[in-house]
Amino acid sequence: MPARKLYFETVRVGDELPALAKSPVDRVQLARYAGASGDFNPVHVDELYARSIGMPSVYAPGMLVMGFLGQLVSDWARGAQLRKYTVKFVKIVWPGDTVVCKGRVTDRWGENGRYFAEIDLWAENQKGELVMKGSATIQMFYSLEDETRQRSGQPPIMVDVPRESLLTAVPEPAPAPQTVAAAADKKPAPARPATPAAKKPSAKAAGTKKK
Amino acid sequence: MLDRNAIGRSSPPTLNEVEKGAIRRFAEAIGDYNPIYYDEEYARASGYPTIVAPPTFPASFHSAADLRELLGVGIKSLLHAEQTFEYERPIFAGDRIFVATRVADVLERSGPAGGKMDVAVIEDEGRDEEGTVVFRARRTLVIRAQKEGA
Numbered sequence: 001m002p003a004r005k006l007y008f009e010t011v012r013v014g015d016e017l018p019a020l021a022k023s024p025v026d027r028v029q030l031a032r033y034a035g036a037s038g039d040f041n042p043v044h045v046d047e048l049y050a051r052s053i054g055m056p057s058v059y060a061p062g063m064l065v066m067g068f069l070g071q072l073v074s075d076w077a078r079g080a081q082l083r084k085y086t087v088k089f090v091k092i093v094w095p096g097d098t099v100v101c102k103g104r105v106t107d108r109w110g111e112n113g114r115y116f117a118e119i120d121l122w123a124e125n126q127k128g129e130l131v132m133k134g135s136a137t138i139q140m141f142y143s144l145e146d147e148t149r150q151r152s153g154q155p156p157i158m159v160d161v162p163r164e165s166l167l168t169a170v171p172e173p174a175p176a177p178q179t180v181a182a183a184a185d186k187k188p189a190p191a192r193p194a195t196p197a198a199k200k201p202s203a204k205a206a207g208t209k210k211k
Numbered sequence: 212m213l214d215r216n217a218i219g220r221s222s223p224p225t226l227n228e229v230e231k232g233a234i235r236r237f238a239e240a241i242g243d244y245n246p247i248y249y250d251e252e253y254a255r256a257s258g259y260p261t262i263v264a265p266p267t268f269p270a271s272f273h274s275a276a277d278l279r280e281l282l283g284v285g286i287k288s289l290l291h292a293e294q295t296f297e298y299e300r301p302i303f304a305g306d307r308i309f310v311a312t313r314v315a316d317v318l319e320r321s322g323p324a325g326g327k328m329d330v331a332v333i334e335d336e337g338r339d340e341e342g343t344v345v346f347r348a349r350r351t352l353v354i355r356a357q358k359e360g361a
Contacts (some may be wrong), residue, residue, distance in 0.1 A: 003257075023242060032240040036233070037271045062291045063270045067241035070266035074245060079258060082266050086295035151258075 005079030005147075008108065008115035008140045013164045017103035017119065020072040024098045025060050033064045062089040065099060065132050069121045072101040073136045079147075080138040083116070087134030091125070098126040106135075107165040113156030115140050118165075213317045213329045213354065214283045221313035222276035224338070229306040234264045237271055251304075262304040266296060269310075269348050274335060276312035278352075282331055286354055292330070293351035299344050308337045308345055315349065329354040 027045075034045050039061060042049040050058045066087050073082065093099060100123065107118040116139050123132040141147035146157040231251075238248035246253040247263045254262050279286050302308065316332040335348040 029240065029242070032236070036237040036240040038273065039270070063267055063294065064241065066270075066294055067243065067265060067267045071241060071243040071245070074243075074266060081301065082296075082298055084295070084297050085266050086293070088293045089291055147258075 003078050005144075006077045006138075006140055007079075007143045007147075008110065008117070008161075009143045011105060011108055011117050011140070013105050013108055015105040017072055017076045017105075020068070020075065020101040022068050022099045022101070024096055025064070025093055027058060027095050029064075030058060030060060030095070033061065033067075037061070037063065039063070057095060059095070060093040060097075062087075062132070065089070065093050065123055066134075068099050069101050069103075069123055069132060069134065072103055073119060073121065073138070076103070077117075077119075077138045077140070080117075080140040082136060083139050084137040085134070086136075087121070087132050089132055091129055091131040093125065093131050097131075099131065100124050100126075103136075107163055108161065109163040110142065110159055110161035113142075113158045115142050115161070213331065213356070215317050217282050217314045217317050217331070219314060220281045220283075221311060222274050222281070224309035224311040225273055225275045227272045227308045227310055227337075229264060229268075229302060229304055229308065231262050231304045233271065234262055234268065234304055237268055238265050241265065241267075259301065260303060264302040264304070266298075268302055269296065269335065269337060269346055272308065272310045272335070272337065274310045274312040276333075278331075278333065281312070281314050281333075282317070282354070285356055288355045289331075290353040290355070291350065292353050293349075295349040297347045299346065302337075302345060306345070307340050309340075310335055310337045320353075329356065 027047075030044050034040050041061070043053070043055065044058055044061050047058055050056075069087065070082075070085065073085070101121070102124070103119045103121045105117055106120050109116055116137055119136045119138065121132075121134045121136060122130060125131050141150065142157045142159060150156050234248055238245070243265060245265075247257055247259060248265060249262070251262055254260075278289065312333060312335050314331060315334040316330075318330050318332075319327045320330050322328040331352045331354055333350045333352060335350075337345045337347075339345055
């Protein structure tokens with residue numbers, strides 16, 4: 001029996017994805033990923049080589065960790081279609097590291113019978129350090145009824161839902177840890193535009209409100 | 212500084228046949244046991260025509276691109292800094308996808324220590340046999356060039 005599906009009508013800005021704790025990365029996994037991906041860069045599989053270039057050991061390819069975060073999204077957004085998935089590699093994941101993947105819905109909107117949500121994603125190691133951050137955009141049916149209609153060739157349910165980030169103040173999450181020793185990009189991407197503490201008592205109301 | 216003439220250089224489309232076994236091994240390597248990657252019946256019952264590939268599966272696709280050749284510099288190492296995928300639809304077992312790679316950009320960025328570093332943006336585009344785009348992938352690579360003299 002396929003798992004329950006995710007529908008737009010039940011998604012709320014601020015929803016947290018259940019954290020996904022992966023098994024500790026080990027060298028066998030690195031070897032398997034090398035074989036499965038076809039990327040045999042020796043820094044990921046050849047201990048002697050990795051040490052010869054000054055690394056303490058082999059380490060995980062960033063794409064493996066991106067795969068972990070992809071699992072988090074796909075597990076949560078069953079039945080949804082991933083439209084965009086983007087990450088920045090922040091910190092190296094070493095054998096023995098346990099990666100925990102987390103996410104939170106930051107936006108939702110609907111236009112022309114198509115319904116979307118945006119999710120902030122990040123992954124931490126066992127010390128709580130940020131190793132990867134990114135985001136995903138998913139597309140869903142509005143509801144089970146919408147899916148049933150479309151699968152039988154009928155037009156979709158049409159509800160205009162403006163981008164909720166424009167309407168609602170999201171409590172600012174604190175995924176960003178102390179040191180982000182990004183090898184590649186010193187300045188952390190600006191946090192999602194935190195609508196400056198608009199204390200609308202009505203901000204909880206569902207997203208069909210017009211501005 | 213890298214050769215900005217590299218921008219726009221591309222490789223011809225290369226055929227990738229998406230095999231069930233390859234999807235299974237890829238999902239296993241990630242430790243992702245979602246049955247839509249393994250079980251055809253389950254995938255169909257979930258609304259897909261057949262077994263689905265995980266989101267990062269395009270990382271396993273081959274293209275004819277030799278980055279060192281495309282970028283035209285002596286490269287000591289490439290550091291993967293960012294990755295983006297855009298999907299027009301899921302990728303399924305049995306798909307025949309033609310992947311072409313091009314250098315989208317070559318630029319200089321400020322490095323962590325205040326210095327400059329060279330960055331290349333590489334785009335892969337996957338199309339099906341009808342020529343319809345299935346996905347686009349964009350890699351941002353930090354390049355360490357081979358030292359010239361000092």
